[in-house]
Amino acid sequence: MNCNILITSAGKRVELLIEFKKELKANYPNGKVYAADLNPAMAPACFMADGYFEVPRVTDPAYIDRLLEICGKYGIRLIIPTIDTELLILSENRGRFLSIGTEVIVSDPHFIKVCRDKRLTMQLFQKLSIKNPELRDKTAHVFPMFAKPYDGSLSSNIHVI
Numbered sequence: 001m002n003c004n005i006l007i008t009s010a011g012k013r014v015e016l017l018i019e020f021k022k023e024l025k026a027n028y029p030n031g032k033v034y035a036a037d038l039n040p041a042m043a044p045a046c047f048m049a050d051g052y053f054e055v056p057r058v059t060d061p062a063y064i065d066r067l068l069e070i071c072g073k074y075g076i077r078l079i080i081p082t083i084d085t086e087l088l089i090l091s092e093n094r095g096r097f098l099s100i101g102t103e104v105i106v107s108d109p110h111f112i113k114v115c116r117d118k119r120l121t122m123q124l125f126q127k128l129s130i131k132n133p134e135l136r137d138k139t140a141h142v143f144p145m146f147a148k149p150y151d152g153s154l155s156s157n158i159h160v161i
Helices: 014-027 044-048 063-074 084-092 094-098 109-116 118-127
Strands: 004-007 033-037 051-054 076-080
Touching (some): 014 033, 014 044, 033 044, 033 063, 051 063, 063 084, 084 094, 109 118
Parallel strands (some): 004 033, 004 076
16 A cells, blocks of 8 residues: 655745655655645755645635645645644545545644634643643733734734733
């Protein structure tokens, strides 16, 4: 059986791709590790892959269909997502991938939603007795303060106050 892997949003994740190639070759000598990216020409990992594909932005309605097309055509058995913004849509479409024999390494949609909302993550941590930063009301200032959006990503729109 052949086992091909697709690493999505490959970008600069060269080391990750190399490690998957090494382990895949040890277990499936004919297996290939492919990469997908919005702009493969600017993604170093794409040049280290056994092949690469241009895909639409994760928010594009054609994103999942393009990945399904790639998986079917190239015998992809495993998808490794690499950015948080693609986790939910991949999880919500996991059944479509499974129906063509492709496993997506991703948690269930509910858990992803909890992890993507810092308020829900805090509630989960409290329930599990895991220490976490205190949530502050933006109108009741206590300095110094670190502020970030409840659903932020990529360290964008963060502030030390």
